[in-house]
Amino acid sequence: MDRQPPPFFNRGPAPLVRLSFFMLLAILLMVLDMRFRAAETLRTGLAVVIYPLQRATGAPVELLSSIADYFSSLSSAQRENEALRTRVLQSARDVLTLEALASENAHLRRLLEARERVPGGASLAEIMYSGRDPFSRKIVLDKGSQQGLLSGQPVIDETGVIGQVTRVFPMLSEVTLITDKDQAIPLQVVRNGLRALAYGDGATLDLRFVAANADIQNGDVLVTSGIDGIYPAGLPVARVSRVERDAAYAFARIQCVPIAGTERHRQVLVLAHDAKLPAAPEAQPQQAARAPKGRRTKKRE
């Protein structure tokens, strides 16, 4: 009885077999992506393939916004012009003093033989769309490695930091917002210079590992501290919105609201991070030998 069924009835593997195969494949991909970051080539290839579709979907939205722009009345343009003029005048004084301060600062730094802070370049990019995945906070910009963007560059708008470029495709790049759960940013309180580390928390930021008795109040403005070598120092990031001190915990619970918004404007600035960090200190030979077992050594010390 080794008769084959006619090809007419041949429907390939059973549905359950197919389901198991593809689910296992999906799990494999997820593990590769999450633990080993090994699926980036596949991701880049697919991103190039679906790029025209993404551009096409952006087109009607761009058309709508350009129509809206066209019909925005002259008076509103004039009003905006007036407001901008006053702002330029107001900031002119600051700019003038800034030049003097910059030269003085450069001089002092030379005196201190410290490295000079070189203002890096920046490129303007437009937000194409924001990711639809409800579990992560990401936006997609219309520039990629073809335009010289690199993974790791900070992204700002005119009010403050909005995130960091985390993935670069040939024509597009993905920006993880500072409110994303996996995103951390080193901050400094403007009022007293206290340094802290903020983690994304969905819609807000969470200031972790701050002692319960630390001097942080509601409304404190937090700026980047610049000690990470990625974000330039002094960019506004967030404002403290809630401080909870519980005697049961060693750390205070501090919630902050980001200052910059991605909902307001379409243009963002991608900063080049060519910050020249001082060379890492020479490791002691003994420590270098221990380095791979980082966790254990910490416990022992």
Add this chain to the structure above:
Amino acid sequence: MQYEPRPQRILLPVSPLFMGFTLACALTFNLLPWRNVSGMPDLVALVLAFWGVHQPRRISVGIAFAFGIVMDVANGALLGQHAFAYAALAFTANALSRRLLWFPLWPQAMHMLFVLLGSQLLMLAVRMFSGSPFPGVLYFLGSFISAALWPLTTMLLLAPQRRPESIDENRPI
């Protein structure tokens, strides 16, 4: 309860081109800049489920998986997250295909609500397992909207198959 036969139309064969077109439309809708509006219906899932129910031999787990990968790449999500959920969705839709079409449209929509919710729950489980925060109850609103769109989807996507056949004056019957 007595069985009441309902009239069922004999449909024209489906055009694979039209299926591809509707899937591309759904994908386009999903890629529109929604600015993190929670509770947007996932039309790709809906259309995949629809064709999975109506054309189980053409839309199977593999195609759903491919669309899931595209969604993952476009959204910057964990690679395989949508693929996992869509594969399960297509499997359930295929399994339901013989039973579901005997029901009127709204009971069909009720069935699909649970199928879509199941696929969303799977995605949620995957993401919670990988350490993401709970996105809020509004996340599930998308499935309810999708299920409510089921009758409309049926009307639109079956319309080409419900066209009258070419009228032949000389035909005896």
